[in-house]
Amino acid sequence: MKSKMGIGHWIGFVLIMVWCLLPVAWIISLSLKPEAEVSAGSPQFLPKDATFANYKKIFDDSDFTRALINSFGIAIIATVLSVLLATIAAYAIARLEFKGKKIVLSIALAIAMFPVVALVGPLFDMWRTFHLFNTWPGLIIPYMSFTLPLAIWTLSAFFREIPWEMEQAAQVDGATSWQAFRKVIVPLAAPGVFTAAILTFFFAWNEFVLAISLTSTTDSRTVPAQMSYFVGPDPFNPPFSLLATASVIVTIPVLIIVLLFQRKIVAGLTSGAVKG
């Protein structure tokens, strides 16, 4: 079909690409400029004197690398736990008839709609009492509670699509309930599992409000929060090139993950998962 794309399509395509990618290009360009060039009034688009000095500088900054480790650790742990719990919970919701199923689902949805900012105060007080303030679990727990509902909804929709007979066939073939779940149901729901994982990871990776409110040192501060502490010697002249560099670095894992998982999602959808 691509050969049939007319000139109008191409113009539209290019416009959208420019619209979306210009800020990204600008940030990348900024990150390659030396500091002097950025603060010199109105800088040109492309760096005159491209340099990786900013990257070297930011990786030498132990606060930043520490924040990067925190970001990865917290996001990955939150994702794994959230998806694991959501898979099991969604399976129960899709398969079992129990009292209060509707209530569970609506409460889950209500939690997902709850504004994060409203929780900052209470959480701050609670976490200090529980000694969770400024720790990894202190961020992982709220991240999980905000991403679980969405993950459960996504996954239970996927599970509902899988015919009951699949599992029954597996059981007749000699599988335990757990084997049937692991070898038949989970592979079939893989696209759903990946979707849930991506959503959860992004939320944890990009989250700022909780990250800045529930941390006090680089023991647990994540990159988005850490970036707000990038203050140069001159308060009227923040180190834009360093900020841009940090932004580029934070974006790279997201890009990689999207590319990796996207292929999985597409593969899952095209394997005819639900067509018995």
Added chain:
Amino acid sequence: MAAIDMKNIVKQYGDGFPAVNDVSIDVADGEFMILVGPSGCGKSTLLRMIVGLEDITSGDMMIGDRRVNDLAPRDRNLAMVFQNYALYPHLTVYENIAFPLRLAGMANNEIDEKVRGASKTLELDEHLERKPSNLSGGQRQRVAMGRAIVRDADAFLFDEPLSNLDAKLRGQMRTEIARLQKRLGITTVYVTHDQTEAMTLGDRVAVLKRGILQQLATPRELYTQPVNLFVAGFIGSPPMNFLPATVEGDQLSLPFGTVTLPPGRADRAQGKGLLIAGIRPEHFEDASVAADAQEGSTFRATVDVVEWLGNEAYAYIPFEAPPEVQDQLNQLEKDLDGESMRTQLVVSLDGASTIAEGDEANIWVDARHIHLFDPATGESLTVERPAGADATGGDTAVSQGTPDGDTTVREGE
């Protein structure tokens, strides 16, 4: 391999509705047993109770000499083919067939040998590396069967395996299943709503209605000696005609005239008042072409519609039924998943017959095959219950029944 013995099986759902009510069926080792009935008769529920996907409310389910009521499906060692095949879409055909063996923890080379053996039997060799979504309906069906035969299961269970196939393929797969079962000699329970499949495949057939076993007999016995109106109406295609009738001595009066019954046929019907007479379409004939019109009677009737099929023709003759018979027939239609239609006689005529629409024709009826039913209970008054083997009756039915059996096959599809 093992026999399956169901003793007084009851399945009651939460609302107290008995989906299966006190059913006892013994399936002998190596026997091909059919469970047949209209939708909602409990046949699938019964099958799922055998395999363990449905709890048994009461009764004993014996496989071999084990009572399996409380065993999980995987501990019963049965193989099942589901209606929608339930193939695993993420696995190749090879892995689908190998799945039960892998679960059993069999060695790789042994698995390979068995899977290749099964795929050879089912002619799946060239499809082994494909995914189920790339297969045709008939191929998927064969993969599902492959998954069943690859194990050394005690019995095969089929849940309407052919209902998703088109008519031509259904006929082929039916023969294929019959051949496979005969060759493997494995105990098989097969659920269907299609009376053609029931008649052609089964060693014995269990006819169910609303959770109650109506008759358990060989296909021939079901056809020639149905114990009640339901079985009589369910087995055979086009279905048996039901007419209001009264008996006096050996004279049976039907809406079209009086027929002399063979001696003894009407013994149990004496003094019962209004009865329902059941006559299969193939036991009528155009009097002018009937070769052996020695036993039976001829009557005149106006033919409404004629459907000529080449080797035979169906003639439709409307008649009026008294309300008490009409009610019973409407109820029967409902039980058979049909619509209440006008009361009409369907007559199967020889292809050589020249009767045309609107003609007043001479129709001959074979009095030896007239069944009589009690309109209040629906029980047969011409068949002893439990149905005993009537050698002469059976033999007559062979000569009459076989060509009609072919008709039945074609009609059912």
